[in-house]
Amino acid sequence: MSKGTAIVTGGAGTLGLAISEALKNDGWSVIILDRQEALANFQPPEGIRADALDITDFEACRAYLAKLPELSVLVNNAGIARLAQVRDISLEDWRQVLEVNLTAPLVLTQLATDLLVRSGRGAIVNIASIAGIRAGFGRVAYGASKAGIIQLTRQTAMEYAPLGVRCNAVAPGPVNSSLVRAKLSKEDFDEYLEDIPANRMAEPEEVANAVAYLASEKALYITGQCLAVDGGFLSAGAGIKKAQQLKP
């Protein structure tokens, strides 16, 4: 029997799909929400429903959630990146990134509140990024949006705990996906690995497991947290190259 309904925005993407599968394996009835274009050539795994919804179309989001009979878990995963430095970023790119990565999760949280409260053990998991905690070259809009969602998480946690709804964030480091590999040259990819004590990128399933845990009843007393899934990237400091050369 299903534990309840879980929504994963951007569920047709690399991380969203892994998160959807992890939640399904945990017994949730999963609904993927993604843009029409993303769903055109996407076959959802068996047992997972996929509906077209642009999360920046707030009226469509309102209509969609108004029709949903039940909701226990909301995973705000959909995200976009526009790489540009502080001095160059266009207002259009800044606004687009903030709209998808920060404003839409706020609106979806607002629209889902009554359903999550009614479910009795509602949980929200926001997908942030290490870029919301440490600066990364060219990530002004992306980093600001992810820092914003970490604070939105804390704020929601505080105000929703009395309502019986938890809210946490997961901050992945770089994920081993074809997209990341396609974006980074071999040189940049290897340079990135040098900053990660684990000396590798995360597998999508490793991020998904953290999301499934935070959504689950095992994490009932955890709220307002941002869990980094980053192979030690945020903790590391001086001497990381020496540390990486240590042998078992």
Ligand SMILES: NC(=O)c1ccc[n+]([C@@H]2O[C@H](COP(=O)([O-])OP(=O)(O)OC[C@H]3O[C@@H](n4cnc5c(N)ncnc54)[C@H](O)[C@@H]3O)[C@@H](O)[C@H]2O)c1
């Ligand atoms: N891949 C990484 O290395 C990495 C690292 C840290 C954080 N993240 C975060 O993880 C999340 C997922 O990233 P990913 O790597 O799977 O990216 P992805 O591009 O594979 O997936 C993102 C999904 O979001 C959807 N989306 C974008 N705009 C939307 C909109 N307006 N309405 C509905 N859906 C929309 C896209 O169609 C896509 O399916 C993002 O929030 C991203 O910032 C990714």
